[in-house]
Amino acid sequence: MARYIILYTLLFLTACQPGRVSPDRQTDTSPVLFPDYTDVTFPCNIVAPNFLITEEGEAFYTEIGSEGQVFFSQKSRNADVRIPAEKWKVLTTATAGKEFYIRICVRQEGKWIQYKDIRNTISTESVDPYLVYRLLYPGYELWNEMGIYQRDLTSYEVTPIIENKSAKSECMNCHTFCRNNSETMMLHIRGKAGGTVISRNGNVEKVNIKKEGMNNGGTYAAWHPEGRYIAYSVNEIQQFFHSTGKKPIEVSDLESDLIVWDCETNQMITDSLIYGPEWMETFPAWSLDGKTLYFCRSKAITQQTPLDSIYYDLYKISFDAQNRVFGKPECVYNASALHKSISFPRVSPDGNYLMFTCSDYGNFSIWHPESELYLLNLQNGNIRNMQEVNSDNVESFHTWSSTGKWFVFSSKRIDGFWAHPFIAFFDPKTGIAGKPFMVPQKDPEFYKTFTKTFNLPELIINPITENEHSLKLIRNKLLSSSPD
Known part of the structure; x- marks a missing residue:
């Protein structure tokens, strides 16, 4: 039964994502985040690592996912990214011991630029809470x-x-x-x-x-x-x-x-x-x-x-x-x-x-x-x-x-x-x-x-x-x- 609940939750979260951005061009440059949450191993019980996209832009698209599943996405004029607790919990449960990606697109002069994906890992090990x-x-x-x-x-x-x-x-x-x-x-x-x-x-x-x-x-x-x-x-x-x-x-x-x-x-x-x-x-x-x-x-x-x-x-x-x-x-x-x-x-x-x-x-x-x-x-x-x-x-x-x-x-x-x-x-x-x-x-x-x-x-x-x-x-x- 628990397996079906998790599957339903994943389908629900994916279905509720806003439309993905179609980039006008891609770059091999990684976006700069603050704090620097790139190439990091997170404990499986850590709270969501909210971050700020420091790249200049008119609008920002953020997508967080793993192995074809999108757990969170956001399109906003605000560079501030705050991940809802329930979505982060689903992500950490589904990706424990695996990598997940953070995909950033920034609109500059009316064009969407997709940056190189950021890769992080969720450890199966928890940290003292x-x-x-x-x-x-x-x-x-x-x-x-x-x-x-x-x-x-x-x-x-x-x-x-x-x-x-x-x-x-x-x-x-x-x-x-x-x-x-x-x-x-x-x-x-x-x-x-x-x-x-x-x-x-x-x-x-x-x-x-x-x-x-x-x-x-x-x-x-x-x-x-x-x-x-x-x-x-x-x-x-x-x-x-x-x-x-x-x-x-x-x-x-x-x-x-x-x-x-x-x-x-x-x-x-x-x-x-x-x-x-x-x-x-x-x-x-x-x-x-x-x-x-x-x-x-x-x-x-x-x-x-x-x-x-x-x-x-x-x-x-x-x-x-x-x-x-x-x-x-x-x-x-x-x-x-x-x-x-x-x-x-x-x-x-x-x-x-x-x-x-x-x-x-x-x-x-x-x-x-x-x-x-x-x-x-x-x-x-x-x-x-x-x-x-x-x-x-x-x-x-x-x-x-x-x-x-x-x-x-x-x-x-x-x-x-x-x-x-x-x-x-x-x-x-x-x-x-x-x-x-x-x-x-x-x-x-x-x-x-x-x-x-x-x-x-x-x-x-x-x-x-x-x-x-x-x-x-x-x-x-x-x-x-x-x-x-």
Whole structure:
């Protein structure tokens, strides 16, 4: 019966298409779309990728189809193409694992010109349906206007999780999840009313990740895969401003160390090998089995150290969760020998790969146009530049999906100013990624007019809003002045 329903739907959609355009001439040139949805592999559960035809013209015809079936067509004087949800759903169901085409005709001086068909693919693999990110202005003046939001990738729905207009204008620093699951998560807010809120096993608790005698509290975090421990770097951060040059704003650690927080005992675990004045350690990331902690490490600096001489290498240290003890640090990738610097190590869910950001110096890669994504094969030690996803501008923060078949990252490739979220397919068998695409928006011109930067994008399998009681507790804890 289901087969007949799908067949009827296809016949209905095809029958309702407006008359096709008969082109006066054809060109081998591909049309330019914004966002650039060409040669892309889409998840089968992604919302419709609306787009703008940027070619000049008096009228526009768009046809989307596959193997002789037309799923959507539109003739309009408007270059704005918005695909109805029900038609996109039929397309993704019918073409999963296959290619589909986008055919564009533009009328110029009364003549219809047909451009070369655009080809995209619908994957049989779905992406984690929710994206959590921080929105803020890219400068430093308006840090008190930011928030953490949840986007449903199967629709265009955006839900505020916490905004600092309700958080006494404090700086919302970080959010992170255990194995892409919102049931085990952490949110942190700086300032007098700030603190760290940990939600796990149905309980929500506010803790102070800064003990007596510590100069700094927990900053960048990573959940141990078992969900009991959180690794933190404790950082003292400073901004620097330049009147000239390509990098008007620079950010650097003045000092940083590593700790591990035990969520069951509210105790801190560390070791002099990763906590002390000789080195700066930051950006922790756990291995799949939780027995190894990866991190970035640089020699300690002084106020006189030139910023462009600070290099971070990739390190690892063993961790015995049962006895709560560390081994000895080992250098995994000596990037400093190449005058390069590493940030944001992330281990894939299958434990076979580690993705990181590489820049010329420092570890705040979001301010470095040269920063790019690299991939370390943990099975054979090979490291390569992920040229298939990088651009000529910033590629920075990134996280894997729960399956390891997708990853999301922040990039400033559109204008060099605002960071936007991009998703790319990843083949674990080959270690090769597909062409990245911008997270679709209802308004195709959204990214041309939206004046905030997308920061710290993380994919999750279930919404934070699924448990309204827990979400209310999280918000109340963040807004309270008490650590308990």
